[in-house]
Amino acid sequence: MTSSNHSLTPDAAGDIQWLASLSQDFAASLSMPETLDNAIAQIMSYLEVEAASIFLLDPGEATLTCLACAGAVDIRGLTVANGQGIVGRAVSSGQSQLVRDVAADGDFSGAIDALTGFRTRSILCAPLQVKGRKLGALEVINKRAADANFDAGDCQLLQALAGVVSLAIHNARMAEALVEQERMRRDLDLAREIQRGLLPQSPPGFPVCAINLPALEVSGDFYDFFPLPDGRIVWGLGDVSGKGMNAALLMAKTISLFRCLGKREPDIGRLLADLNDEIAETALFGMFVTMVLGTYEPASGAVRLVNAGHQPPLLRRRDGSYAEFAAAGPPLGVLPGMSYEAVTLQLDGGRLFVFTDGVTEGLREDGSMLGLAGLQAIFDAHAGADAAAQLAAVADTLQAGGRRLRDDLTLLAIAPPPLLDREFPAESGVLAEVRATLEAALNGVGLAAEAVGELVLAVNEACMNIIQHGYAYAEGQVFRLRLWRDGGMLQVHLLDHGRPARLDDLCPRALDELRPGGLGVHFMRQLSDGIAYLPPPPGYDNLLQISKRLKA
Amino acid sequence: MRDRVEISTRKAGEYDWLGLSGDVDMHAAPQVRKALLDALQGKNGLLVDLAGVSYMDSSGVACLVEAFQTARRQGSRFALVAVAPPVLAVLRLARLDKVFTLYATVDEALAGGR
Incomplete structure (x- = not known):
């Protein structure tokens, strides 16, 4: 009986204690190579062997490389082909190998001995594996006592050791992967932040607003807008084919080109053609960009736009009807040398919406596709709100139920913001304040003093109608007054919850009758450039529009 | 709500005189209407002085029309004096x-009147 028989009970207790302390070393390890070197030295002395080493499989499983060793010769970094020698046999078979005399084993190559001058007599080798996944092998060579050799107890102990070492290596690799994952996540967050920085935010009162919600961390959609020195606003919205990082990079390139070229090229058809040529020259095969871009002139209310393969922008006219503006040419980046024809339209109290197919192909809470009709229904339902709220309502609909977006979601609206938007109690005592508020809002819009007085009087008369006829002097009622400039026109909207009004109500009585009352409508007609009842937005029963032309 | 209209009355020769100033709007109309009809009770003829009126809407005009018609029925005189520009426009x-x-x-x- 030799002291190396570890299967006996007193020794087994010592083995377990030693294994436990080794495991603790691994658990507390800050540097895996150092801990392995330490462990292998301990293994060498505990098992009373001349050399010990750990070989790891490379990711392709073609070779085994020595990661840690102890003994007379340092073989760290030494590589053998997988399947070669006793180590290779242990790894490929997944079984421990006990070779008491290497000379009698045909698989023993002696290659390492030849390289190092070491003389191997016997080998004990256990495979390293976790959940059936091969990692490498743990090998010990030559019992130190000249007359001793490996026995079953050594084999059991080495197998137990292999389990501990396998787990330690596996954990270290998992931790490394986690660190790498975290680094990539930070990279993506940074990319997203940079991308967000490319998309401008509308300053208060700016007539163009937009939103972008990426389906993944980064987006292939984009929008942009910026003012020109001549007062026009250049705007654009695009969608790069595909999703993820490659789409995001082409997006960044396209938006940068758009901003740079857009400040120099006054002709938007030419601008789009230039963008197309640049992208076609350098874009990866199979990638393209659909885009709508244009200008908006606040002074005239004129929009010019040009469409490269993008889904048609929608003009919602002030009467609630829609017009579409189909593509004038193919997407950007498909073929150089294309030309694109621009169209001109007047907002005239309407709003222009541009959006990506992620919007129309987005899903509602019940799983149905929104579609163009669904999108229009949302715009209609929020026609009384400002454009930013209309866009937010679309985003809310497509995010209802916390569902993950299927595609990037991007919308842009061109809508002159209101100069005034306020609710008043519907009582005669408030009229002086209504007049003062309106007068203040009209200050500086370029309306002559006399015309300001006319519009104030017309609005005053309309408010009287609401109090008198709409609400029949009922208490606790309110009406809302909105004013905005639309090109050459000022538009006043009065919204109330009163008795539904009809167009007939706007027909004045004959003035010759000389009766009190009935004058108000006459005043409204005479003092404005048009009065009309429009379909009211949700939450209101009447919408009266009073228009007043701004004289050049 | 603070009154934005001021009403004063006196005699002017053989006629009654009523002065209006401030905003003659829907809020002031009931008060103005009553003052005008009261002033016509004397049937002496009424001069309505509008020099101080800064704003008048259709309800203010309606008060003047009603007073005018009442005076005509009475056969008494009704005239507007010193009509401020915003009133004249209306x-x-x-x-x-x-x-x-x-x-x-x-x-x-x-x-x-003579």
Whole structure:
């Protein structure tokens, strides 16, 4: 009986204690190579062997490389082909190998001995594996006592050791992967932040607003807008084919080109053609960009736009009807040398919406596709709100139920913001304040003093109608007054919850009758450039529009 | 709510005189209407001085029309004096500038009555 028989009970207790302390070393390890070197030295002395080493499989499983060793010769970094020698046999078979005399084993190559001058007599080798996944092998060579050799107890102990070492290596690799994952996540967050920085935010009162919600961390959609020195606003919205990082990079390139070229090229058809040529020259095969871009002139209310393969922008006219503006040419980046024809339209109290197919192909809470009709229904339902709220309502609909977006979601609206938007109690005592508020809002819009007085009087008369006829002097009622400039026109909207009004109500009585009352409508007609009842937005029963032309 | 209209009355020769100033709007209309109809009770004829009126809407005009018609039924005189520009604009708009009798001053109104 030799002291190396570890299967006996007193020794087994010592083995377990030693294994436990080794495991603790691994658990507390800050540097895996150092801990392995330490462990292998301990293994060498505990098992009373001349050399010990750990070989790891490379990711392709073609070779085994020595990661840690102890003994007379340092073989760290030494590589053998997988399947070669006793180590290779242990790894490929997944079984421990006990070779008491290497000379009698045909698989023993002696290659390492030849390289190092070491003389191997016997080998004990256990495979390293976790959940059936091969990692490498743990090998010990030559019992130190000249007359001793490996026995079953050594084999059991080495197998137990292999389990501990396998787990330690596996954990270290998992931790490394986690660190790498975290680094990539930070990279993506940074990319997203940079991308967000490319998309401008509308300053208060700016007539163009937009939103972008990426389906993944980064987006292939984009929008942009910026003012020109001549007062026009250049705007654009695009969608790069595909999703993820490659789409995001082409997006960044396209938006940068758009901003740079857009400040120099006054002709938007030419601008789009230039963008197309640049992208076609350098874009990866199979990638393209659909885009709508244009200008908006606040002074005239004129929009010019040009469409490269993008889904048609929608003009919602002030009467609630829609017009579409189909593509004038193919997407950007498909073929150089294309030309694109621009169209001109007047907002005239309407709003222009541009959006990506992620919007129309987005899903509602019940799983149905929104579609163009669904999108229009949302715009209609929020026609009384400002454009930013209309866009937010679309985003809310497509995010209802916390569902993950299927595609990037991007919308842009061109809508002159209101100069005034306020609710008043519907009582005669408030009229002086209504007049003062309106007068203040009209200050500086370029309306002559006399015309300001006319519009104030017309609005005053309309408010009287609401109090008198709409609400029949009922208490606790309110009406809302909105004013905005639309090109050459000022538009006043009065919204109330009163008795539904009809167009007939706007027909004045004959003035010759000389009766009190009935004058108000006459005043409204005479003092404005048009009065009309429009379909009211949700939450209101009447919408009266009073228009007043701004004289050049 | 603070009153934005001021009403005063006195005699002007043989006529009653009623002065309005401030905003003659829907809020002030009931008060103005009552004052005008009260002033007509004496049937002496009424001069309505509008020099201080800064704003008038259709409800203010309606008060003047009702007073005018009441005076006509009574067979007494009704005239507007010193009509401020914002009032004149509204009266023109209602084509009432040719219906009402207008005088630049009280003296002219007194002279014109003879």
